[in-house]
Amino acid sequence: MHVRRLGVMLPASLLLVAGCSSAAVVKPASPGQDSGEGIQISTSHCGQGWTDPHAGPQDLRFTNTDTVSAEAYVVDVPRGAVYGEMEGLAPGVTRSLPITLGSGTYAIKCAVEDNDPIVGPSVHITGSSPGGPALVPVNYNDLYGPAREYQKYVAGGLKTLVAKTATLAADVDRGDLKAAKKSWLPAHLAYERLGAAYGTFGDFDGAIDGRPAGLPGGVHDPDFTGFHRVEYGLWHGESAKSVRSAADRLLKDVKALKADFPNEDLPPEDLPLRAHEILENTLQFELTGKSDEGSGTSLATAEANLEGTRHTLDVLRALLKPRYAALPQTDVQLDRVQSLLDAQNHGGTWTPLQDLSGTDRESIDGAVGDLLERLAPIATTLFPRGSQ
Incomplete structure (x- = not known):
């Protein structure tokens, strides 16, 4: 099973907002320094460098100027709805985020590893272009x-x-x-x-509902236990004594x-x-x-x-x-x-x-x-x- 963690990308098919970051990596910056390559993601300069806020489709470029991995979210103010998100941004790396923004007030929310999320300065956008879909986050x-x-x-x-x-x-x-x-x-x-x-x-799940696939002895392996082991015995003519051990x-x-x-x-x-x-x-x-x-x-x-x-x-x-x-x-x-x-x-x-x-x-x-x-x-x- 794939559990989404900081630094792990979800399949693109699961992304509801315009939050799939571009795979292209731009020239790394030195951690902690303003590279000039994009909007800064860090605990000290979150959201700084957003110099051209405008309506319509665009690519926002984010640079992680901190020393650990981070995530970035484009949110509206004050509701906090998420219009785009970038995950697994390594220190010193710049990536692009395709996004569509409409008229409104926005900010960058930075989630830097091992730190509480912080929100950067607000920017105001005017224009008639409609914004992309937004997702009201849960915590x-x-x-x-x-x-x-x-x-x-x-x-x-x-x-x-x-x-x-x-x-x-x-x-x-x-x-x-x-x-x-x-x-x-x-x-x-x-x-x-x-x-x-x-x-x-x-481990209870494997013991109670496991399958014989991968076991050296298959259905006869001593580690094949649980409901399916009892099922095999009942529908394959095993004796009551043989099935009793598995059922007990x-x-x-x-x-x-x-x-x-x-x-x-x-x-x-x-x-x-x-x-x-x-x-x-x-x-x-x-x-x-x-x-x-x-x-x-x-x-x-x-x-x-x-x-x-x-x-x-x-x-x-x-x-x-x-x-x-x-x-x-x-x-x-x-x-x-x-x-x-x-x-x-x-x-x-x-x-x-x-x-x-x-x-x-x-x-x-x-x-x-x-x-x-x-x-x-x-x-x-x-x-x-x-x-x-």
């Missing part, structure tokens, strides 16, 4: 509430997970593998609905996760990323059949992942409404994917992926792909830009 405090709400959701989901996994383990322990096949899916889906928290689970280990790991979760924190800045990543993983693993170890329930897992995505959006909705105009269309697309998946649920028995008609498979893949495109900008839209 870390804005995301704490949604993160706490999601943690409560996960805590409740873990209780359900333990109960359903205990049922699965009990069925296996008494040798009733037919019943175990029925109880496996509800237990597995209880885990899959917790999508946005998987990064917080650490799974229940132990699930209980340990529940006990450990109160000590874990979901980083607030990770939540917007998960809105896209959950279904990205679904497209990569569930909708290709890579995660199926015999149960044929990939589409049920996809629906559980969709539910996790929907809940992630719900806790972020108040922040998204004033910032992401495509949110209503995203909700429509969520419902479309839901409808397509529901059509493959026949009273609790799901169509195996390989039994889908070509038309149905293309419809599901296309709808999920379209939904991913609509979800992708959320990571940038809600990326916290400073503490103020």
